[in-house]
Amino acid sequence: MYQPCVDDQCLSNRCKILQMFDDFIFVFFALEMSVKMIAMGVYGRGTYLADSWNRLDFFIVVAGGIFERSEF
Numbered sequence: 001m002y003q004p005c006v007d008d009q010c011l012s013n014r015c016k017i018l019q020m021f022d023d024f025i026f027v028f029f030a031l032e033m034s035v036k037m038i039a040m041g042v043y044g045r046g047t048y049l050a051d052s053w054n055r056l057d058f059f060i061v062v063a064g065g066i067f068e069r070s071e072f
Contacts, residue, residue, distance in 0.1 A: 026064050033061050 010019055036054065041047035048054050 026061075029057070030061050030065070033057055 010016060033048075033054075037048045043049050049058065
């Protein structure tokens, strides 16, 4: 729905709304990851990074944070 190549400066209302949804979803997943890391521990047997799906989630959240910061 969001086409960054078409509207580079994000001046339309549609673009701003989609950007807000994108930011909200990123924050939601980052908080979910943080809560799971606190509850399970970060590294070791039976912890957050011991599960392959959680490692994928960690990579996606970190990559999303890096790319989100690089836009500004």
